[in-house]
Amino acid sequence: MIEYIESFLIIVLEILCCKIFYSIFGEKRGKNNIWNEVFPVVILSLVTFLSSMLFTDYLIVKIIMSILEIAVVMYAFIEVNFIKSLILSLLFEGILFLVDYFTFLLSRTIFKDIVGIDDMNCIQGVLLILLGKGLLFAVVIMVNRGIGRHSKESLGDEEWLGFIFFPIFTICTIAAMISVLGKPRMQSRDMIYFIIAFGLVGMNIVVFHLINDILKREEKIHEDEMFRLQVKNQTQMYYSISENFEKQRQKTHEYKNQMLCVSSLLQKKRYDEVEKYIGNINKELNFELDSIRTNHVIVDAILNTKYREMIEKNIIFVFRINDLSNLIVSDEHIVVILSNLLNNSIEACEKCKGRRVIKLKFVIEDDGVVLSVKNSYESPLIFQDGKYQTTKNEYDEHGIGIHNIIHVIEQYRGSYVIRPDDGEFFFSIFIPQKVTKTDDK
Amino acid sequence: MFSVAICDDEPYFREQMKEMLWQYMQDSGVYYKIDLFQSGMELIELGIELNQYKIIFLDINMDEMDGILTAKKIREQNSEIFLVFVTAFVNYSLEGYKVDAVRYLLKNNVNMQESIAECMDAIYKKINYEVIWKEFAFNEGKKRISLDCLLYIESRLHKLELHVMEDRMITYTIYDTLNNMENYIGSKKFIRLHQSFLVNMKYIKSVSQYEAVLHSGKSFPIPKARYKKVWDTYLAFRGEM
Numbered sequence: 001m002i003e004y005i006e007s008f009l010i011i012v013l014e015i016l017c018c019k020i021f022y023s024i025f026g027e028k029r030g031k032n033n034i035w036n037e038v039f040p041v042v043i044l045s046l047v048t049f050l051s052s053m054l055f056t057d058y059l060i061v062k063i064i065m066s067i068l069e070i071a072v073v074m075y076a077f078i079e080v081n082f083i084k085s086l087i088l089s090l091l092f093e094g095i096l097f098l099v100d101y102f103t104f105l106l107s108r109t110i111f112k113d114i115v116g117i118d119d120m121n122c123i124q125g126v127l128l129i130l131l132g133k134g135l136l137f138a139v140v141i142m143v144n145r146g147i148g149r150h151s152k153e154s155l156g157d158e159e160w161l162g163f164i165f166f167p168i169f170t171i172c173t174i175a176a177m178i179s180v181l182g183k184p185r186m187q188s189r190d191m192i193y194f195i196i197a198f199g200l201v202g203m204n205i206v207v208f209h210l211i212n213d214i215l216k217r218e219e220k221i222h223e224d225e226m227f228r229l230q231v232k233n234q235t236q237m238y239y240s241i242s243e244n245f246e247k248q249r250q251k252t253h254e255y256k257n258q259m260l261c262v263s264s265l266l267q268k269k270r271y272d273e274v275e276k277y278i279g280n281i282n283k284e285l286n287f288e289l290d291s292i293r294t295n296h297v298i299v300d301a302i303l304n305t306k307y308r309e310m311i312e313k314n315i316i317f318v319f320r321i322n323d324l325s326n327l328i329v330s331d332e333h334i335v336v337i338l339s340n341l342l343n344n345s346i347e348a349c350e351k352c353k354g355r356r357v358i359k360l361k362f363v364i365e366d367d368g369v370v371l372s373v374k375n376s377y378e379s380p381l382i383f384q385d386g387k388y389q390t391t392k393n394e395y396d397e398h399g400i401g402i403h404n405i406i407h408v409i410e411q412y413r414g415s416y417v418i419r420p421d422d423g424e425f426f427f428s429i430f431i432p433q434k435v436t437k438t439d440d441k
Numbered sequence: 442m443f444s445v446a447i448c449d450d451e452p453y454f455r456e457q458m459k460e461m462l463w464q465y466m467q468d469s470g471v472y473y474k475i476d477l478f479q480s481g482m483e484l485i486e487l488g489i490e491l492n493q494y495k496i497i498f499l500d501i502n503m504d505e506m507d508g509i510l511t512a513k514k515i516r517e518q519n520s521e522i523f524l525v526f527v528t529a530f531v532n533y534s535l536e537g538y539k540v541d542a543v544r545y546l547l548k549n550n551v552n553m554q555e556s557i558a559e560c561m562d563a564i565y566k567k568i569n570y571e572v573i574w575k576e577f578a579f580n581e582g583k584k585r586i587s588l589d590c591l592l593y594i595e596s597r598l599h600k601l602e603l604h605v606m607e608d609r610m611i612t613y614t615i616y617d618t619l620n621n622m623e624n625y626i627g628s629k630k631f632i633r634l635h636q637s638f639l640v641n642m643k644y645i646k647s648v649s650q651y652e653a654v655l656h657s658g659k660s661f662p663i664p665k666a667r668y669k670k671v672w673d674t675y676l677a678f679r680g681e682m
Contacts, residue, residue: 291547295533311551316559318544320682322536357559359682363536367647372680417673417680428680 026080040077103132123190130197131174138167170200233339241301296324306342315356340401345375372428448478449500481511501528512540579613596637
């Protein structure tokens with residue numbers, strides 16, 4: 001009886017690996033619920049177990065059956081066509097045999113005193129099989145790492161190194177257990193070893209799933225954060241636009257009053273008061289009225305708001321603009337690009353001890369839009385993975401900002417270049433003016 | 442010593458500008474001679490003497506002749522003077538005048554002094570570090586040419602052909618390698634599109650996959666392997682102020 005339980009559990013382990021292997025190549029069919037996770041494993045384990053019991057003496061038939069079973073069941077649960085499912089099943093079986101054979105060879109060279117794998121009563125034999133499954137799991141996750149589709153969902157280099165510790169540790173433990181097993185055997189100790197070894201392999205698979213879940217959740221949080229930031233920027237801009245209109249309307253109303261006031265003060269020859277009064281009005285006007293006009297309402301709102309912010313933060317704004325009324329970039333997208341670029345530059349400038357300068361070029365030329373921002377920066381840029389990383393945490397607003405900008409540029413089939421230039425950070429964007437926008441999925 | 446002209450019809454702003462420039466000179470230790478002008482007319486009437494000025498600060502809103510028109514007139518005689526527009530309001534139409542102003546300074550801004558310093562430093566850098574004229578020992582004889590007028594250099598067998606825009610297109614030849622010439626010119630405005638072409642980016646009209654076209658219609662192939670680098674350099678060039 002124990003024999004049967006042992007071999008069933010081993011089959012379950014194989015099937016779990018097989019499921020991970022399949023999910024590298026296709027999404028789950030149907031909804032992402034617990035039944036979709038558990039069902040295929042249970043069904044496949046049972047079917048494989050039964051068929052291997054039935055065809056114990058016919059090895060070839062047993063193999064063919066198990067390949068077909070895997071192909072059919074996985075086809076039902078994973079989004080792949082049948083031919084592909086069959087090929088994957090063959091591949092998986094191939095990996096399984098290779099790993100088993102490798103384990104067998106290993107056992108011949110390292111653990112010479114072992115009787116043989118086929119002797120199921122021997123705990124060493126079982127441990128050896130578990131060692132094989134541990135290796136199988138390691139191979140499958142390496143394949144996952146190598147050709148995984150979800151670059152953001154999969155583990156980063158460091159996380160991956162941390163995670164690979166689990167299977168390696170498991171393999172080492174089981175190997176150690178095999179090698180220290182002496183000849184005089186005690187039934188209870190064998191049982192404990194078996195349970196430990198089995199638990200270790202099982203734990204690996206559980207940890208793998210847990211980490212995958214955590215990563216998916218983090219990705220979701222990241223996306224939400226990106227969206228939140230975009231909305232925040234836009235709302236801010238629209239708010240400032242409507243506020244500006246309101247202010248200008250007020251100014252028109254006030255104008256008459258102010259003129260009346262000035263002329264009456266002049267009549268009474270109260271010159272000092274006139275001077276003071278006009279001085280106050282001027283101060284307000286300088287701060288409230290827009291100084292930059294590009295003929296594009298949204299761009300003007302952003303530039304003027306940011307310009308005021310720069311004045312407050314003692315940043316020099318050097319700019320070159322032209323008529324942007326024919327800009328093909330949509331309002332919400334230009335908010336993403338321009339606000340993020342300027343916010344990032346202002347942030348970088350604030351950290352500067354020396355002169356703080358932001359240079360902006362935003363012009364429409366014959367073939368497209370040229371938008372570039374150059375700003376002083378203090379901390380050195382970090383170049384990694386072919387991209388400039390921010391000095392702060394990857395999930396902060398700055399990083400997401402640049403990510404959002406690039407996302408929009410790509411939608412318009414534009415291109416960009418980021419480089420440090422003579423002590424300044426330089427971000428230059430070109431968006432072809434005539435090419436129609438690709439659909440945003 | 443360089444001379445700087447300030448042109449503004451408001452005496453108050455003229456004086457303010459002068460004070461700020463004076464402050465800048467004291468801070469930086471670089472001294473310029475400063476002359477004040479009340480109108481664009483006064484400036485233009487100088488005629489040939491206008492060339493003594495390296496930098497002119499121009500108010501845009503002037504009654505008699507506005508800053509833009511003055512700038513155009515200045516450009517008719519001299520393309521090398523650095524023009525700085527000073528205004529209360531920057532309008533999109535300004536750029537349309539294409540008088541090639543270095544900066545647009547906004548009046549009455551609390552960091553005006555800093556803006557002037559930035560502007561002067563930028564000009565100083567342009568004067569001192571940007572190569573404009575170079576001398577070449579052509580087969581046709583020694584000649585100094587402005588790099589701005591040099592469209593492209595083509596390498597043919599053992600000699601180079603320099604295509605220069607003077608009153609008409611002229612081709613000069615010289616015995617040298619393109620690598621040497623690229624180093625000699627040492628300007629960031631030139632790009633090596635191809636093993637045998639060095640092109641002035643100012644004259645490039647468009648760069649598309651594996652080809653660059655000049656305004657004159659002349660086109661150059663870009664090798665696939667070089668394309669990404671060429672495109673990035675060109676993109677950075679277009680983003681420059």
